[in-house]
Amino acid sequence: MFINVGKSKWMKVILFITTFAFVGTAFVALVLYKLSGNIQGVAQVNGKDIPVAEFYYQVTLITNQMESKGIDTAPLKKQIYRDALRNVIEQELLFQEAQKEGVEATKEEVKRYLLDIEAFKENGKFSRDRYLAFLSQVNLTPSFFEEILRKELSVRHLLTLQKVGFYVSEDELNTFINKQLAKITGKFVLIKVPEYKPSEKEIKEYYTKNIKDFSGKKGKLIVVYQIDIKGLGTEKAQKKAQEIYKSLKNNTPVKTEKGVKKIFEDVVYDNKAKLSEKLLKELKNLSDKKKILLVSDEEHYYLIKYVKEVSKPLPLEKVREEIAGKIVREYKKKKEKEIYEELKGIVPQIKDLKNLAYNYKGEIKSIKGETAQSLAMEFGISQEDLGRIVRGKKGEILGPFRTTTGILIGKLEKIEAPEKERKKEMEKILKPILTENKYKTVIQMLIDKLKEESEIVINRRFLQ
Known part of the structure; x- marks a missing residue:
């Protein structure tokens, strides 16, 4: 049952809770924001931190949306991160504006909305099991996810407020149709x-100069330290393991001494390397999010650190x-x-x-x-x-x-001039389209205005 929530219902959840489909523009002026490595969140808007979990939730949404269309997301990681960063910043800007306008969603409203999401229903009723299964997949707590929903509902209230009295004038409609049908x-x-x-010379020179752009098989650059439990004794070996873990976490040099040695430093492809079967099994758990692992057997402790992702360049042919x-x-x-x-x-x-x-x-x-x-x-x-x-x-x-x-x-x-009958036909078709496009432009202008007026700081780690 839980697997079905993740696969068949996943995109429905996205459609219900994503409010930024209309903001499809490129991530403009990221470099103009202040950069910092000293803030707790992924970014800070007017002194308020945007939690890292909210950013990774957006990354998951964007990645799943792209993959559902058959797009290979592996080479697009940087762009996905930039888009996710744009989304959470713009959402926070609009949420703060909603708070100023007094249209912030209440917790009761969030609860009603949550109970009505089809993806979380079973036999027509809200299923807590389905809900928790979804949260498990996106790695969020109920309270955090409900806070995200509260933000998004508040933004929707603000956008609805902006739409009141909004229309396309007859002059605007005529000008556009005349341009199309003249x-x-x-x-x-x-x-x-x-x-x-x-x-052939140009092709070879281009390949050599841009070889990083032609990545093939992806691997993990890792380093493995071995601590001798038998030689050092259990207590001392545990202490050394703690010291090495701290050094790896803080990116400081690890001292190789008696009972401690570096046994591997290389790129591993397809989890194949000259390492024990036990260590190879653990490699699949290493990633940019989980960089250090501690593994042990009867005789040794092993500390494995994920350094970075590495790609083998594809051959020229x-x-x-x-x-x-x-x-x-x-x-x-x-x-x-x-x-x-x-x-x-x-x-x-x-x-x-x-x-x-x-x-x-x-x-x-x-x-x-x-x-x-x-x-x-x-x-x-x-x-x-x-x-x-x-x-x-x-x-x-x-x-x-x-x-x-x-x-x-x-x-x-x-x-x-356009034919009258054709012009009337076009008016019926185009009026709602032009109204929606004009509305999107107005909302984008609001977002741009809020960006200019706000103090935005980005955690530099998420742009690397």
């Missing part, structure tokens, strides 16, 4: 970067195509920027698109009565650049525009 007639030149094939693709993308990006900057200087003098297409080996495409939306999809034009095209005048040379398909330059012949 009918365009004209000619456009699409200029693409010439094909490029990297040499296995990553050759990947490297070639990266070199080509970098080349195209650089070349496209050069062409774009060059075109910016000559576009004001352009009168004939044919000469332009000939000089840059571009392709001329004639457009007749196509909607701006269709044009954007065909060439991969950004919304900002699409607005510039729709606002253009007859006979005007527009561009250059950097698109997903290349660099675009156009000459407008005619722009017509």
